[in-house]
Structure formats: C-alpha cells, structure tokens
Amino acid sequence: MYKELYVFRNGIPIKAVIRNYSPDDFEALIQVQQDSFPPxxxxxxxxxxxQLGNHxxxxPEGAICAEAxxxxxxxxxxxxxxQAMFRQKHSWDEATDSGYIxxxxxxxxxxxxxxxCVTPAYRQTGLGKWLMQTMYEVTVNLGLRRLLGGGRMPGYRAAFLENGMTAQKYLEAIIQGERKDPVLSYLLRCGRMPVEVVENYLEDEDSLxxxxxxxxxxxxxxEND
Known part of the structure; x- marks a missing residue:
C-alpha cells in the first residue's frame, strides 16, 4: 500500500506519504514512539x-507509517x-499479545x-486522521466486519483529581462537548464510536x-462475506 497526499502544517501544505513499513524503518518507528509517549x-x-518484525x-497489511x-x-x-474474542472484557495485552501479535x-x-501515534511536531496536521482512514480502507478491502481498539483517556487523571469523576462520566462529558481529551476527541473526529469503558486496559498513569x-x-x- 502506498499513497501520497497533502497535509497542512502551520497553514502550509506539505506532501506526505502513507505506506506499509518494513525492517528498514524500525529505528525511525521506535524514535517516533519515544517522541510520542514520553514518561x-x-x-x-x-x-x-x-515486535515490529512480527508486525x-x-x-504486513496492518503495519503502516506516515512520512513527511x-x-x-x-x-x-x-x-x-x-469476533468471539470480544464476548468478555479484555486488556490491551490480551488482545495484542503485548504488542507481539x-x-x-x-x-x-x-x-x-x-x-x-504521530510525533508531536506533526500533530494537528491531519496525519493521524489519514492513518485512521487508511486502516478503514484496509478493513473494507479485506471484507472485515469492523475496526476496534481501546482509546487511552489521558485527560482523565486530572478530571478525577479535580472532582472524583468516574471514567464513564468523563466519557459522557467528552461526548456532550463539556470536556476535550487528546485521544478520545481525536477518535470521535475520526468516526470511531464508543462501545464501553474498560478498567485495567493498559498500564497508563494519565488514564488511571x-x-x-x-x-x-x-x-x-x-454477514455472508
């Protein structure tokens, strides 16, 4: 898979590429993660x-990257x-084999x-939305039922410390436009629909x-695809 498109950074169009990643990209991919998820x-x-080798x-259809x-x-x-995997609650480790798939x-x-993930310097350019759109295309091309995944809620810890808000109430506040969350709000803008709140999904201090x-x-x- 390979496609070229333009995204806007500081109001200026820049050419970007979305493609499948390969072993030659592993070092750069690890650096993107380090930049995107600091302590x-x-x-x-x-x-x-x-992990990247397994991906x-x-x-390989599910391993994509963005260049700019x-x-x-x-x-x-x-x-x-x-589908049977999701008849009961699960953690990120259980669903992804701790990322080893x-x-x-x-x-x-x-x-x-x-x-x-998108490195901080290229957020607000639309690249994150284009990555998600590309995975929707993979879903359609492979004839799959749906795309599913757990969304972090990194703004929740602050909300809990502020007023003891439950995770469910935090989600409802985002849907009602009373709060914004850097991950959940992004996923909503990408067309993802909430299914349920999951406790102990991932070790993540900001999301409790x-x-x-x-x-x-x-x-x-x-159904008969």
Missing amino acids: PFPQDLLWNPE TERF DGRIVGSMTALRLP RNHDPTGDTLYVVDV NYAVLMEWNNPFWK
Missing part, C-alpha cells in the same frame, strides 16, 4: 525490533482477531488497533489504567 507513559510499552511478517519532510513521523499497527488470526473478522473501546463498522460488510 510517565511506561517506556517498556514502546516498540522493540522483535511486518505476520500481518523526508522522515517517518507517525505509524499505526493492527491485527485480525475473531502472535495471536493474529488470518480468518478474524475484526481489525484490532494495536497502536496509533482506563480506556474506551471504540469501533468503526464497515458499511459494506455483509
């Missing part, structure tokens, strides 16, 4: 070469899982998001370990 985010959750070998100004500035990774199921009907499962249903999917 207190657990640094042992950032990509390592073995490109087991499911001649360098990688964002990435998104996914795997396929069966050895549980990737080539027959699974759900495209599960492992990670999406909560996340919101959010999906995008393939409008072209048919």
Whole structure:
C-alpha cells in the first residue's frame, strides 16, 4: 500500500506519504514512539525490533507509517482477531499479545488497533486522521466486519483529581462537548464510536489504567462475506 497526499502544517501544505513499513524503518518507528509517549507513559510499552518484525511478517497489511519532510513521523499497527474474542472484557495485552501479535488470526473478522501515534511536531496536521482512514480502507478491502481498539483517556487523571469523576462520566462529558481529551476527541473526529469503558486496559498513569473501546463498522460488510 502506498499513497501520497497533502497535509497542512502551520497553514502550509506539505506532501506526505502513507505506506506499509518494513525492517528498514524500525529505528525511525521506535524514535517516533519515544517522541510520542514520553514518561510517565511506561517506556517498556514502546516498540522493540522483535515486535515490529512480527508486525511486518505476520500481518504486513496492518503495519503502516506516515512520512513527511523526508522522515517517518507517525505509524499505526493492527491485527485480525475473531469476533468471539470480544464476548468478555479484555486488556490491551490480551488482545495484542503485548504488542507481539502472535495471536493474529488470518480468518478474524475484526481489525484490532494495536497502536496509533504521530510525533508531536506533526500533530494537528491531519496525519493521524489519514492513518485512521487508511486502516478503514484496509478493513473494507479485506471484507472485515469492523475496526476496534481501546482509546487511552489521558485527560482523565486530572478530571478525577479535580472532582472524583468516574471514567464513564468523563466519557459522557467528552461526548456532550463539556470536556476535550487528546485521544478520545481525536477518535470521535475520526468516526470511531464508543462501545464501553474498560478498567485495567493498559498500564497508563494519565488514564488511571482506563480506556474506551471504540469501533468503526464497515458499511459494506455483509454477514455472508
């Protein structure tokens, strides 16, 4: 997969590329993660070469990156899982095999998001939305039921300390436009729909370990596909 497009940085159009990533990109991808998720985010959750190798070998269609100004500035990774996996609550570790995706199921009907990130200098350019749009295209092209994944809620810790707000109430406040969250608000703008709040989804101090499962249903999917 390879596509070129323009995004706007500080009001100026810049050419960008979204493509599948390869082993030659691993060092740059790890740097993007380091830039995107500084402490207190657990640094042992950032990509390592073995995980990235599994992404490109087991499911290359779900391993994409974004380039701008001649360098990688964002990435998104996914795997396929069966619908039966989601009949009970799960954590990020359980759904993604701790990021190693050895549980990737080539027959699974759900495209599960492992990670999406854009380096801070290229946020607000639309690249994050284009990465998500590309994964929607993968969902459609493979004839899958939906795209699903847990969205961090990094603004929740501050809201909880402020007034003891529950995670569910925090989500409702975002949907009602009373609050904004850098991740959940972005996912809503991308067309993702909330499914449920999940406790102990990921070790994440800013989110108090909560996340919101959010999906995008393939409008072209048919039961007998």
